[in-house]
Amino acid sequence: MKPLLKITSIETLYYDRIYALHGLSLEIQEKEVFAVLGPNGAGKTTLLKTIAGLLKDQPKKGTIQFEGKGIHRLAPERISSMGIVYVPEDRGLFRELTVRENLELGCWGRKDACIQRDMAFVYELFPILKARSGQQSETLSGGEQQMLTMARAMLRQPKLLMLDEPSLGLAPKISQQVYGALSQISKAGTTILMVEQNAKMALGIATFGYVMESGRIVLEGNAEELQANEDVQELYLGLGGETASPKGWRLYKKRRTW
Amino acid sequence: MTNFLQYAVGGFATGSIYALVALGLALIYRSTRILNFAHGDITTAGAFVAFALLGIGLPFALAFGAALLSGALIAILFYFCVLVPAQRREATQLSQIILTLGLGLILQSLVAYFGGKEPQPFPFPLSDIEIYDVGGVVISQLSLGILGAALLASLLFYLLVQKTRLGLAMRATSENLPAAQTMGIPTRRILAFSWGMAALLGVIAGLFLAPLLLLDPFFMLEPFLKGFAAAILGGLNSLPGAIVGGLILGVAEALAGGYISIAFKNTLAFLIIIAVLLVRPEGLLGKEFVERV
Numbered sequence: 001m002k003p004l005l006k007i008t009s010i011e012t013l014y015y016d017r018i019y020a021l022h023g024l025s026l027e028i029q030e031k032e033v034f035a036v037l038g039p040n041g042a043g044k045t046t047l048l049k050t051i052a053g054l055l056k057d058q059p060k061k062g063t064i065q066f067e068g069k070g071i072h073r074l075a076p077e078r079i080s081s082m083g084i085v086y087v088p089e090d091r092g093l094f095r096e097l098t099v100r101e102n103l104e105l106g107c108w109g110r111k112d113a114c115i116q117r118d119m120a121f122v123y124e125l126f127p128i129l130k131a132r133s134g135q136q137s138e139t140l141s142g143g144e145q146q147m148l149t150m151a152r153a154m155l156r157q158p159k160l161l162m163l164d165e166p167s168l169g170l171a172p173k174i175s176q177q178v179y180g181a182l183s184q185i186s187k188a189g190t191t192i193l194m195v196e197q198n199a200k201m202a203l204g205i206a207t208f209g210y211v212m213e214s215g216r217i218v219l220e221g222n223a224e225e226l227q228a229n230e231d232v233q234e235l236y237l238g239l240g241g242e243t244a245s246p247k248g249w250r251l252y253k254k255r256r257t258w
Numbered sequence: 259m260t261n262f263l264q265y266a267v268g269g270f271a272t273g274s275i276y277a278l279v280a281l282g283l284a285l286i287y288r289s290t291r292i293l294n295f296a297h298g299d300i301t302t303a304g305a306f307v308a309f310a311l312l313g314i315g316l317p318f319a320l321a322f323g324a325a326l327l328s329g330a331l332i333a334i335l336f337y338f339c340v341l342v343p344a345q346r347r348e349a350t351q352l353s354q355i356i357l358t359l360g361l362g363l364i365l366q367s368l369v370a371y372f373g374g375k376e377p378q379p380f381p382f383p384l385s386d387i388e389i390y391d392v393g394g395v396v397i398s399q400l401s402l403g404i405l406g407a408a409l410l411a412s413l414l415f416y417l418l419v420q421k422t423r424l425g426l427a428m429r430a431t432s433e434n435l436p437a438a439q440t441m442g443i444p445t446r447r448i449l450a451f452s453w454g455m456a457a458l459l460g461v462i463a464g465l466f467l468a469p470l471l472l473l474d475p476f477f478m479l480e481p482f483l484k485g486f487a488a489a490i491l492g493g494l495n496s497l498p499g500a501i502v503g504g505l506i507l508g509v510a511e512a513l514a515g516g517y518i519s520i521a522f523k524n525t526l527a528f529l530i531i532i533a534v535l536l537v538r539p540e541g542l543l544g545k546e547f548v549e550r551v
Contacts, residue, residue: 054440075439076436076439077439077444092436094429094433094434095433101426101430108442108443
């Protein structure tokens with residue numbers, strides 16, 4: 001099957017000399033959920049921003065193909081209008097605008113008759129947004145803001161939905177709600193690429209996962225494989241297994257398989 | 259009491275001109291974080307276009323329309339041809355402000371070269387001498403026109419910003435540029451439109467001010483500075499604040515000029531501004547500078 005998004009050995013640099021992405025390649029298949037895991041500073045957010053075109057003149061090298069067309073170094077507006085919707089970590093809401101206005105902006109550039117139906121769909125997905133529709137979005141709680149961002153992203157009819165840490169700063173119960181909505185969105189036929197620190201939740205709904213470290217992909221596999229991997233278990237899932245000492249520390253550093 | 263009303267009415271008329279100037283400055287500051295030092299000169303250029311067209315015998319409506327368009331066009335061209343390339347090369351906020359200063363100087367000398375430096379009377383359909391007596395308060399036809407025009411312009415502008423899709427996109431772009439880009443909003447064109455709108459509001463003020471003063475290349479300098487002060491008084495990033503600030507400044511000036519001495523006209527107005535900024539540094543209607551972390 002032809003991949004929806006194909007990234008071939010891209011290099012992204014900050015200030016022209018600091019490598020954030022170091023010859024990274026990956027493929028995203030249609031209608032599946034992909035999770036990118038990794039520690040802080042691995043370049044996960046940079047990867048999403050590079051795809052969305054938000055980093056000027058980046059990637060320096062390599063190509064990004066979306067549905068067979070090269071999209072690297074295009075303007076963010078162009079990339080967004082092709083159907084790649086990026087939900088940043090800070091959620092990118094228009095804080096002074098009301099919930100309804102935020103949602104209306106999600107429909108920017110759409111003229112089809114399905115807007116009403118899609119509005120109904122997102123209100124059904126997140127009923128709280130309907131109750132809050134006249135409120136300024138900065139008055140919403142963190143979870144509600146995340147829901148609003150996802151609802152707004154859905155209204156853009158994304159072919160590829162990119163989420164940066166959807167569970168960041170949310171109470172476990174709320175993040176479960178957010179993940180429930182995500183799997184519904186995925187079932188409705190949207191491809192999702194997400195970056196997440198909470199590996200357990202991410203691998204719970206993902207079909208395929210990548211592990212990044214210092215600008216490279218060091219491990220990839222489908223969700224079950226990753227969950228079964230010893231290093232992933234130890235580093236991300238908190239299942240120490242037998243290698244961890246009962247006192248919580250050990251005197252040697254275990255070599256990773258990557 | 260009649261005196262007070264008389265001063266207040268006069269103050270409202272000048273205040274509404276300041277308000278129009280301040281509105282344009284605040285609009286540009288809000289959407290691009292740039293203080294537009296060329297605002298007054300764009301306005302002057304627009305007024306001179308009208309003056310030249312009236313000179314060759316065009317009717318008022320046509321000449322004024324052309325003046326508004328030419329002002330807007332200068333601002334839009336400046337945005338696309340100077341600011342956008344500068345931003346592409348990662349110019350800082352400060353250097354972009356200096357660029358507007360440069361535009362102002364260029365326009366000033368162009369106007370002086372083509373329009374002449376001599377102060378000239380500006381023909382206008384409303385008269386400064388024709389006056390109406392409303393219950394003891396005298397108001398000139400021109401002042402009435404200024405009040406009406408400013409009210410209409412701000413009302414239309416309010417409807418544009420608050421009630422239309424274009425206005426929604428303007429608000430979104432000015433609040434969160436990267437997010438607006440990822441929504442697929444054509445932010446460059448929206449910002450260019452904001453520059454054009456700001457210049458247009460300024461030219462309206464200039465056209466009504468020109469018959470009150472004499473037309474020369476520097477006639478907008480003082481109103482521009484007052485508009486600037488008014489915008490800061492109201493809160494630089496607030497559009498309603500610009501209007502409120504302009505009106506307060508105008509009335510304060512008129513009252514000080516009337517009751518104390520004409521020499522204190524500017525002094526008292528700026529004393530008020532200092533006092534307000536001491537209590538509310540963000541301006542009357544400005545948003546407090548808080549960053550949630």
